[in-house]
Amino acid sequence: MSSEHAEDLAHPVDWVLEGFSKADEFLRTRHAISREQILRLREVIEPDADDPWMLHCYAVPLEVWPAVDAILRCGPPDPELDYATAAYAAE
Numbered sequence: 001m002s003s004e005h006a007e008d009l010a011h012p013v014d015w016v017l018e019g020f021s022k023a024d025e026f027l028r029t030r031h032a033i034s035r036e037q038i039l040r041l042r043e044v045i046e047p048d049a050d051d052p053w054m055l056h057c058y059a060v061p062l063e064v065w066p067a068v069d070a071i072l073r074c075g076p077p078d079p080e081l082d083y084a085t086a087a088y089a090a091e
Helices: 035-041 062-072
Strands: 013-020 028-033 082-089
Touching (some): 013 035
Antiparallel strands (some): 013 028
16 A cells, blocks of 8 residues: 555545543544655554554644644643544545
């Protein structure tokens, strides 16, 4: 699979940055991630070797947040939330 073209994926995918609270299941946020942004995020949040398109969930540590914000323009993190990337089948 080419690591340069998302068209190589067998099925269309929507990527998101999800914020979630372990204390309150209803406290959640979601920020869309484009193909171009996922390419850049792979340099900040290293995916598993067998997952070049970050189809698995990956935790987003707060220490990399400045780089994540520079790529996604998502603003500051909510201190009550944990964050992870996620991929879903596109509708």
